[in-house]
Amino acid sequence: MRILTVDIGNTASKYGCFENGVLHETAAVQTVEQLLHIAERLQPRHAIVSSVVEPTTAWATELQRVVPGQVLEFLPATTPLPIRNAYGTPQTLGADRLAAAVGAAWLRPNADTLILDVGTAIKCDWVEGSHTFWGGSIAPGLRLRFQALHTFTERLPLIEMPADLGAPVPLTGADTQGAIRSGVLNGAVAEVNGLIDSYRAQHPNLGVILAGGDANFFQPRLKGRIFVIPELVLIGLHRILVHNVEE
Structure with a gap:
């Protein structure tokens, strides 16, 4: 069965695009029209649409024109899930966080997992034993930190991410730009490593999954064994759709 996740x-x-449970194709998409052309080419049986920025109705309506089966709009508060959602306010929960939790539970059955999704925000979420999502923490991502220092001060410049994500970041900045880089980049790494240490102190057998656009920066700087799974949210969306189609 071919499934499209968005x-x-x-x-x-x-x-x-998943074929019999295996991810065969993934790419960025800019508009509903572009997605429609992709769906016409791939001809999926079912599709699921998730969003953290805008209602999914327009995207789902367009997809329904070319998808013969179900087009599911993923709503964290109401969509049936293959795991338990113990979040206190599911109506405010980001769809990407919950989809990532479902993906982690599928990939690591019966195992405690900490999800680190590092992109626009740095999201840290805990899944207990592959069956319960409890929530976690949200902090500004790297670019937001650089932007905040520039926007909310009079003289600090706007610093871009380094071109070489693997290059060392000096702990002591010898000038203002270097000090900002150290504060943002080394500070964020120390913050995330501290979260990992705190969760592992409570859950010694914890596994860590890293995803998000800045995963390549964080991965070599984090403690212990880290599983890097860039498409974790898409994997979770696939499992949510399968769960609903099979029901």
Whole structure:
């Protein structure tokens, strides 16, 4: 069975095409019209649309023109899930966080998992034993931190991410730009490593999954064994759709 998953994010939107449970194609998508052309080419049986920035109705309506089966709009508060959602306010929960939790539960059955989704925001979420999503934390991402220092001060310049994400970031900045880089980049790494340490102290057998646009920056700087799964949200959306179609 061929399934199309669509994740509309803050800075980018992506689609994934799954064939019998295996992700065969993924890429960025800019508009509803572009997605429609992709769906016409791929001819999926079913589709799911998720968004953290805008209602999914327009995207789902267009997809329904070319998708013969179900086009599911993923709503964290009401869509049936293959895991338990223990979040206190599901109506305010980001669809990407919950989809990532479903993906983590599918990939690591019966295992405690910490999800680190590092992009526009740095999201840290805990899934207990592959069956319960409890929530976690949300903090500004790297670019938001650079932007905040520039926007809310009079003289600090706007610093861009380094071109070489693997290059060391000096701990001590020898000038203002270097000090900002150290504060934002080294500070964020220390913050995330501290979260990992705190969760592992409570859950010694915890596994860590890293996803998001800045995963390549964080991965070599984090402690312990880290599973890097860039398409975690798409994998979770696939499992949510399968769960609903099979029901």
